[in-house]
Amino acid sequence: MSNSEKEIINVKTGRSHYEIIIGRNIIDNAFEEVLHDYKDYTIVIITDSNVQRIYENNIIQKLNNKEGVYILSFKAGEESKNRKTKEFLEDRLFELGLGRDTLIIALGGGVTGDLAGFIAATYMRGVPFIQIPTTLLSQVDSSIGGKVGIDHPTGKNLLGAFYPPNKVYIDIDFLKTLPNEEIINGIAEIIKAAIIQDSELFRYLESNIDRVINLEKGYIEKAIISSLKVKAKVVESDEKESGLRKILNFGHTIGHSIEVLSNFELSHGRAVGIGMAVETIIAQKIGILKNEEKERIFRILNKSKLLDKPFKGSADEIIKKTSLDKKSRKGIAEYSLIKGIGFAVYGIKVEEEIVRDSLVEMGFL
């Protein structure tokens, strides 16, 4: 993909059809297109305080001066993904007197996308919604697939909806301002996509993961586009997660437990990185994954520094947490595992002893 080129991925599910446009420096064109496509609409851009600050002088100011365009922002961070912020933003929409002819745009990371998308899903029973993801994690994962929602003190993402976007614009240049730790956070989901469905991408990452992490031209594009294709394909065949979509949870059963037990000090990506390592050991222990493939997975997780920040929890507390996960059935955690690189399977019940042994092998005693 050269400078001015754009790649388009179509996502077609039973209920929805939308385009994902990917390129560099496409943001100005994207807004022009949106202003044209939604010329009879009031446009509300929801963003967080960091993105607002960083992009104040170029993107935000230009838009703020346009008639019928409003920018609403909230304090950056997962702590804002709650009912209070949702209520605050909804109150603003009513104060502005906005009706059903409102387009909501999420400009930011996964927190912004999930929150703005949930508001779009329920405001006036649903208004059009566009995603402009600005973090690597949101560009490869959260901005597509239609899951939107907020957290509740009981747990993450417990209030939400399936509300697919009308369009997604992915401008890779946003990643230039992203802190390195946030890149690592997104890399985990790229590696996950490769492991579950794309052995060719996995081989590519084996040779080029450093270049991808350094956001080198061509390499980051390839990684983002391939991961998006994996997610798009999975979502197309099972939008509401009654079956195949569960494979996207590889690494997440253990990963979520660790993320919560660390009080979110470990990023989602790092927690999922450790989760993928443990679940890879589980797959090998139950005899569905060859040892040499396990070693390849460990090599790439180590190379991308996902296992660098150790989490000191006990195997028992991690196991206990998995049974409380919203995706567990009747208190029994189900795993999405792999029987080879590129071949995921889902709905696997694993004996607790094997989970414990696998956690112990990773150093959780």
Ligand SMILES: NC(=O)c1ccc[n+]([C@@H]2O[C@H](COP(=O)([O-])OP(=O)(O)OC[C@H]3O[C@@H](n4cnc5c(N)ncnc54)[C@H](O)[C@@H]3O)[C@@H](O)[C@H]2O)c1
């Ligand atoms: N809906 C889904 O399918 C889905 C999938 C995965 C994750 N998620 C959700 O996504 C959220 C995590 O997303 P995230 O990691 O993007 O978090 P985030 O939105 O909090 O962004 C991470 C940080 O980066 C900052 N930031 C954003 N864009 C930037 C840029 N271009 N330059 C500099 N800083 C920038 C943000 O202000 C924030 O501080 C979680 O709430 C998770 O539950 C949803």
Ligand SMILES: [Zn+2]
């Ligand atoms: Zn994830």
